[in-house]
Amino acid sequence: MASRIISVVNxxxxxxxxxxxxxxASSLANKIDVLLVDLDPQGNATSGLGFDKANIASGSYQLLAGQVNLTDAALKTRQARLTLVPATSDLAGxxxxxxxxxxxxxxxxxALASASQPLIIIDCPPSLGLLTLNALAASTSLIIPVQSEYYALEGLGQLLNTVQQVRGGLNPNLELLGVVLTMYDRRNSLAEQVKAEVENYFGDKLFKTVVPRNVRLAEAPGFGATVFEHDKFSKGARAYKSLAKEVASRL
Ligand SMILES: Nc1ncnc2c1ncn2[C@@H]1O[C@H](COP(=O)(O)OP(=O)(O)O)[C@@H](O)[C@H]1O
Ligand SMILES: [Mg+2]
Incomplete structure (x- = not known):
């Protein structure tokens, strides 16, 4: 059984x-076995790792439906210690x-109880529906990415309410591991203000690592690659390496 299951939610x-x-997931998989679960019907984590959704027989949908077990739903990736449960198009239903x-x-x-990996990371869909609830019920921790923009905090109240409700029922042990600011643009005068606001709201739950807006991060999925495969010296790669260190130390 995985000792830690982290949902990435917003x-x-x-x-x-x-x-x-x-x-x-890729950065942490340099040191430990990691299972990445694509729970978004859009399947961006799946295609971002170079898999074609249309040609995958089973994944997270079949797992949720009880049609396959974890071993049959999991795919090996190019990275030895990173395994993926992909999203297939039927996940939308x-x-x-x-x-x-x-x-x-x-x-x-x-479905995840039989996982052999010590760490599971779940990529959630952009909603607070049943798929996200399944992720939160299964998780020990959550990470909330917050985009550095003017309305950054909008909607977070609703998300934290949902988390509170999950703690009160489905999963009393769910902890907020941290909040990470993404797409941070130093040249935007608002960015510093947004950062201060998020810091004020989340205190030391805000990760020290801020992910900058970086074109390499945006390009990588188009090549079916992680940012480390695409350009390991980019600012984006360095940021995610640094975030992985922080996450590892908080776990
Ligand atoms: N730090 C960043 N710098 C530049 N582009 C980014 C960055 N983070 C994400 N993107 C791009 O922004 C878009 C949305 O990011 P994504 O991770 O898919 O968000 P979500 O999963 O929350 O919908 C994608 O096209 C992605 O490549
Ligand atoms: Mg997504």
């Missing part, structure tokens, strides 16, 4: 969840299909 789209999940099932919020937790 119901806003485009804030850097997938970029964080993929590159954090999962929210609706799960609704009437018993223990509908615990499907992922049960």
């Amino acid at each position: 119901q806003k789209g485009g804030v850097g969840k997938t970029t964080t999940a993929v590159n954090l 999962a929210e609706v299909e799960l609704v009437n099932q018993p223990a509908r919020e615990f499907k992922l937790k049960s």
Whole structure:
């Protein structure tokens, strides 16, 4: 059983969840075995690691539906210690299909119980629906990526409310591991102000590492590559390496 399961969550789209999940998983997989679970029907973590969603027989959907076990849903990646449970297109129907099932919020937790990896990272969809609830119910920790923009804190109240509710019921042990500022642009005069605001709100839960806006991070998924494979000397790669160190020390 994995000793730590981290969900990367924010119901806003485009804030850097997938970029964080993929590159954090890859960096941590230099030292330990990591299982990355793509729980977003868009499948960006899957394609970002070079897999074609259309040609994958089973993944997180089949796992949630109880059609396959974890071994059959997992794919080896180019990186020896990084394993992926991909997203397939049928995941889009999962929210609706799960609704009437018993223990509908615990499907992922049960499916992941047999994982041999000590660390699992879950890339969540941009919603607070049943898929995200499955992720939160299965997790020991969560990481919230926050985009450095004017409305950065908007929607976070709702997210933290959901987390509070999950703690009160589905998963009393869920902890906020940290909040990471993404797409930080020094040249934008607002950025420093947004950072101060997020710091003020989250205190020492805010990771010291700030992920800069970096074109290498945006390019990498197009090559089906992590930022380390694409350009390991880029600012983006260095940021995610530094974030991985912080995450490892908080675990
Ligand atoms: N630090 C960054 N610098 C530049 N582009 C980024 C950065 N982080 C993410 N992106 C790009 O922004 C878009 C949204 O990021 P993504 O990680 O997919 O967000 P989410 O999973 O929250 O929807 C993607 O095209 C991604 O490549
Ligand atoms: Mg995503």
